[in-house]
Amino acid sequence: MSANTADSLFDRLEPLLMQVSKPIQYVGGELNARTKDWDSVSVHWALMYPDAYEVGLPNQGIQILYEVLNERPDALAERTYSVWPDLEKLLRLHGLPQFTVDGHRPVGAFDVLGISFSTELGYTNMLAALDLAQIPLHAADRDDSHPIVLAGGHAAFNPEPIADFIDAAVLGDGEQVVGAITDVIAAFKAEGSPGGRDELLTRLAETGGVYIPRFYDVSYRPDGQLAEVTPNRTRVPARVSKHTVMDLDEWPYPKTPLVPLAETVHERMSVEIFRGCTRGCRFCQAGMITRPVRERSIEGIGAMVEAGLAATGFEEVGLLSLSSADHSEIAPLSKQLADRYEESRVSLSLPSTRVDAFNIDLANEFSRNGRRSGLTFAPEGGSERLRRVINKMVSHDDLINTVSAAYSQGWRQVKLYFMCGLPTETDEDVLEIATMAQDVIRAGRKATGSRDIKATVSIGGFVPKPHTPFQWAAQAAPEVIDNRLRKLRAAINSDKSMGRNIGMRYHDGEPSLVEGLLSRGDRRVGAVIEQAWRDGARFDGWSEHFSFARWMSAADVAFTGQSVDVPFFTTRERDADEVLPWDHLDSGLDKQWLWDDWQDALTGYEQDDCRWTPCFDCGVCPTMGTDIQVGPTGKALLPVAAKR
Amino acid sequence: MQRIRLRYAKRGRMRFSSHRDFARAFERSLRRAEIPMAYSAGFHPHPKISYVGAAPTGVGSEAEYLEIALAERQDPEQVRAAIDAVLPAGLDIVAARDVAHCPAGSLPDQIHGSRWQLEFGDAADGLPAAVAALLAEETVLVDRFTKDGKRSLDARAAIVWASVSISNSAASNAGAPTGTEAPASAEAASGLGDESGPGRAILDMVVRQVTPTVRPDDVLTALQSVAGFAPSQPPRATRLAQGPIDEAGAVGDPLGITQFVNNQTPVGNR
Numbered sequence: 001m002s003a004n005t006a007d008s009l010f011d012r013l014e015p016l017l018m019q020v021s022k023p024i025q026y027v028g029g030e031l032n033a034r035t036k037d038w039d040s041v042s043v044h045w046a047l048m049y050p051d052a053y054e055v056g057l058p059n060q061g062i063q064i065l066y067e068v069l070n071e072r073p074d075a076l077a078e079r080t081y082s083v084w085p086d087l088e089k090l091l092r093l094h095g096l097p098q099f100t101v102d103g104h105r106p107v108g109a110f111d112v113l114g115i116s117f118s119t120e121l122g123y124t125n126m127l128a129a130l131d132l133a134q135i136p137l138h139a140a141d142r143d144d145s146h147p148i149v150l151a152g153g154h155a156a157f158n159p160e161p162i163a164d165f166i167d168a169a170v171l172g173d174g175e176q177v178v179g180a181i182t183d184v185i186a187a188f189k190a191e192g193s194p195g196g197r198d199e200l201l202t203r204l205a206e207t208g209g210v211y212i213p214r215f216y217d218v219s220y221r222p223d224g225q226l227a228e229v230t231p232n233r234t235r236v237p238a239r240v241s242k243h244t245v246m247d248l249d250e251w252p253y254p255k256t257p258l259v260p261l262a263e264t265v266h267e268r269m270s271v272e273i274f275r276g277c278t279r280g281c282r283f284c285q286a287g288m289i290t291r292p293v294r295e296r297s298i299e300g301i302g303a304m305v306e307a308g309l310a311a312t313g314f315e316e317v318g319l320l321s322l323s324s325a326d327h328s329e330i331a332p333l334s335k336q337l338a339d340r341y342e343e344s345r346v347s348l349s350l351p352s353t354r355v356d357a358f359n360i361d362l363a364n365e366f367s368r369n370g371r372r373s374g375l376t377f378a379p380e381g382g383s384e385r386l387r388r389v390i391n392k393m394v395s396h397d398d399l400i401n402t403v404s405a406a407y408s409q410g411w412r413q414v415k416l417y418f419m420c421g422l423p424t425e426t427d428e429d430v431l432e433i434a435t436m437a438q439d440v441i442r443a444g445r446k447a448t449g450s451r452d453i454k455a456t457v458s459i460g461g462f463v464p465k466p467h468t469p470f471q472w473a474a475q476a477a478p479e480v481i482d483n484r485l486r487k488l489r490a491a492i493n494s495d496k497s498m499g500r501n502i503g504m505r506y507h508d509g510e511p512s513l514v515e516g517l518l519s520r521g522d523r524r525v526g527a528v529i530e531q532a533w534r535d536g537a538r539f540d541g542w543s544e545h546f547s548f549a550r551w552m553s554a555a556d557v558a559f560t561g562q563s564v565d566v567p568f569f570t571t572r573e574r575d576a577d578e579v580l581p582w583d584h585l586d587s588g589l590d591k592q593w594l595w596d597d598w599q600d601a602l603t604g605y606e607q608d609d610c611r612w613t614p615c616f617d618c619g620v621c622p623t624m625g626t627d628i629q630v631g632p633t634g635k636a637l638l639p640v641a642a643k644r
Numbered sequence: 645m646q647r648i649r650l651r652y653a654k655r656g657r658m659r660f661s662s663h664r665d666f667a668r669a670f671e672r673s674l675r676r677a678e679i680p681m682a683y684s685a686g687f688h689p690h691p692k693i694s695y696v697g698a699a700p701t702g703v704g705s706e707a708e709y710l711e712i713a714l715a716e717r718q719d720p721e722q723v724r725a726a727i728d729a730v731l732p733a734g735l736d737i738v739a740a741r742d743v744a745h746c747p748a749g750s751l752p753d754q755i756h757g758s759r760w761q762l763e764f765g766d767a768a769d770g771l772p773a774a775v776a777a778l779l780a781e782e783t784v785l786v787d788r789f790t791k792d793g794k795r796s797l798d799a800r801a802a803i804v805w806a807s808v809s810i811s812n813s814a815a816s817n818a819g820a821p822t823g824t825e826a827p828a829s830a831e832a833a834s835g836l837g838d839e840s841g842p843g844r845a846i847l848d849m850v851v852r853q854v855t856p857t858v859r860p861d862d863v864l865t866a867l868q869s870v871a872g873f874a875p876s877q878p879p880r881a882t883r884l885a886q887g888p889i890d891e892a893g894a895v896g897d898p899l900g901i902t903q904f905v906n907n908q909t910p911v912g913n914r
Binding site for chain 1: 657658660661662664665666668669671672673674675676689701702730731732733734765877878880
């Protein structure tokens with residue numbers, strides 16, 4: 001590959017940077033950034049987070065892969081982010097391509113362009129970057145001189161809507177598979193690249209862990225449903241498996257997190273304390289596709305916090321996971337970290353926590369130095385019936401007891417997260433959110449004796465996702481969601497004695513519908529993405545850039561003459577025997593188990609967590625040849641000495 | 645409590661950092677370097693740092709100043725080296741001095757003006773004439789758009805002197821500025837046969853500190869308004885010195901270490 005020159009474009013970029021907003025985001029040179037000599041390595045990776053720098057820089061996945069790849073003597077990795085429209089315009093005017101922020105090299109010169117999709121709303125930014133990089137949009141039009149365009153991240157568990165634009169996709173944990181891919185490419189180049197791009201992609205497919213969409217043919221039934229997805233050549237597997245790193249302590253990355261000059265969405269250091277979650281919330285794609293639970297040891301966490309703070313100078317450490325209070329040693333871990341950093345100005349935070357009294361104790365531990373501003377809980381569903389449907393087991397009384405404890409211990413504000421548009425949901429379920437918020441205010445007033453108690457309810461639209469029990473569900477139409485939220489707003493405001501104490505934050509239902517189209521779409525949705533991008537769509541995760549009308553008109557154009565439309569992919573409920581676009585992609589979950597769990601949801605039957613109850617056969621452990629990995633280990637955090 | 649005055653530079657690509665970007669990076673570097681900072685009192689204690697007039701985003705500088713207060717007495721040079729070692733390359737702490745040994749008066753009191761250098765991408769025909777036309781005026785009002793709306797300021801009155809030279813390499817310099825004379829660029833630019841091609845114009849000037857601050861951009865706007873001068877691309881601007889101004893129009897150093905800056909001026913290296 002790499003026929004293009006890889007020389008730095010910085011001299012030509014520099015005059016343009018004086019004319020754009022926040023130019024610091026394009027110059028690289030962050031603390032802990034790496035630059036390696038281009039010619040000293042065989043395999044060159046460009047890693048892209050398809051959103052603005054301020055969102056992409058803190059992304060843990062990119063930072064981990066950047067470090068892992070740059071540690072290899074035979075590879076280098078540089079980063080690239082979406083450029084804002086002001087710079088895109090100037091780059092086009094001056095004939096400059098999408099570039100990396102490390103070496104300011106053209107993205108088209110790399111061997112691999114790896115793009116991490118946390119959300120499907122980044123797809124149009126991928127097209128913008130490919131076009132700016134002067135890489136053909138369609139994989140079929142690329143030749144040996146172009147990078148392999150590789151998708152990863154959670155959205156890659158159904159890459160079918162972007163199948164035309166990517167050469168390859170990987171599912172699951174990236175830190176090991178990027179090494180395996182590098183090995184394949186390095187060997188192929190050392191042999192003189194026999195057979196060109198086609199042979200390289202075949203070798204990657206042969207590993208069983210890299211999905212090459214063009215090697216699979218898709219056929220459709222007259223009613224628009226999928227008929228089948230079959231490999232169109234030998235040497236490629238019928239199903240492609242996800243990757244699972246089993247021992248997190250062997251992968252203590254990022255060791256030296258990037259510290260941006262520019263302001264970003266997370267100004268803190270993050271340490272992932274475990275991966276995976278078996279709480280079994282039926283809406284949660286992350287919990288389903290990252291199984292089994294794998295804990296990092298308390299010693300490993302302590303060492304990462306210590307080394308990371310020394311390497312960055314950050315003031316805050318976030319203990320990251322899908323449900324951080326579920327770490328088997330979270331109590332000793334938080335106490336020992338709080339002891340170690342009590343005298344310093346380092347603060348600790350625990351995102352993603354559940355609703356229970358235990359978490360108040362943890363939160364108190366994390367706020368020893370005084371600040372008790374806000375606590376966040378996520379009941380997700382407004383009524384107990386609905387919470388049984390989604391398998392989020394929190395009773396109304398539990399929640400009220402918990403917030404009472406929080407208010408009485410000095411916490412000033414409680415934030416409650418919910419979703420709207422969940423399967424089986426009625427107006428009454430959503431209206432119960434108002435009741436809950438009002439009970440929270442009453443409990444707070446009682447606990448503190450003060451009328452000045454605040455609570456915020458924050459509501460997101462539910463999007464059914466692949467590889468979850470809700471993958472068959474009908475998504476609620478935007479009008480349904482907007483109507484329910486209007487009624488909820490009226491219910492909250494109706495009680496004058498506390499309406500002012502309850503804040504309500506929500507998004508309207510339209511962006512969720514587009515996300516739903518991109519989440520559960522098949523290859524036919526690719527034409528919609530391309531049309532939307534041609535019509536100007538980019539930064540679709542930003543409300544000021546998103547246009548629902550543009551997406552719907554793009555869908556009208558792209559689906560003309562087809563037997564499918566937007567409702568087919570979104571508001572239509574699927575049957576048990578329907579071939580789903582991602583059935584040939586193996587997340588480890590047994591499809592029959594997912595279906596049974598979907599049926600249990602409809603009858604409000606709850607499923608326990610396999611960490612504390614017997615295995616319920618979701619299928620992941622036997623498929624992956626592994627098991628859940630949890631403590632307690634009974635070990636302690638080292639060093640114990642307090643830091644000032 | 646000990647106070648240390650620091651001089652720092654924004655070089656190369658780091659000139660694209662804003663003042664807020666620098667301040668965050670600087671405060672993190674204090675923690676990494678384990679500098680025993682003095683903290684403000686209150687619920688959210690902050691390390692005691694005072695900044696003065698930061699160079700605009702996109703403008704390089706060899707002469708930015710700030711003061712820090714320490715809870716324990718330290719050797720200023722060791723503090724300088726420790727912070728510099730943990731800052732990103734291009735944000736460089738270049739000098740440090742105990743305030744007790746600096747020229748008398750607060751740091752803001754020392755800042756009377758700045759010497760700026762604007763490097764153009766080409767010979768910038770018309771620049772000498774435009775500069776001469778600007779200097780011939782007594783007052784040239786320009787508008788600047790800020791987040792608070794439009795402000796009008798006098799870009800001419802703040803200029804102490806300005807001169808234009810032509811350079812074939814970015815680092816060379818014209819002779820000592822003498823008042824307001826502007827070497828004509830036409831002759832210099834016509835020195836053909838030079839393998840580096842036509843030279844690049846450099847505008848050198850000293851601008852007095854006034855309120856609101858007159859920035860290099862404002863001077864460019866003034867050049868456009870008096871003479872229609874519009875470069876093909878924006879010049880690269882660097883603050884070479886900042887401090888008191890002597891009778892000859894040279895700019896001094898609030899640390900009292902370097903002499904008044906005239907000729908031997910570093911130019912934004914990369």
